[in-house]
Amino acid sequence: MRGCGVPVVARVSGPSIGHTAALLGLHATIHATKMRIHTMHIEKTEIIATLRSRGLHARADWVDRELPRLVDTYKNDSLLRTLDIDPAAMSPVEVASQQG
Template structure:
């Protein structure tokens, strides 16, 4: 599954985790492959399914 980096950043900022959002913005591509980056998403306590665009879910 592919999710947009903007969705991850928005979720982190909504939780007040601005430093983590900046890290994601610097380190990850605009389209995040959940298989390749699943470990990082788990570390950030993010559910890829909740961040996916409706057409990809």
């Protein structure tokens, strides 16, 4: 019965498993590259000083308790934005020179 109002569903084939795996691998590579490019560390003491200069002593105390001495700006991007900390305004720290 044509015209009975039942929609015709066409089968659409998606990417093959191999193609999907390749895309996932590409995604992982892009993510790793972004990590290397965007990773920057800043001293926790600089964040604390900035917060204290704004009169945010409770937040500064929390940062002092919770964050490591060197703060990874990529991993902590959301937190730094919440604290209104601009990593670009801080002095970057070379992690390799601090680990020896």
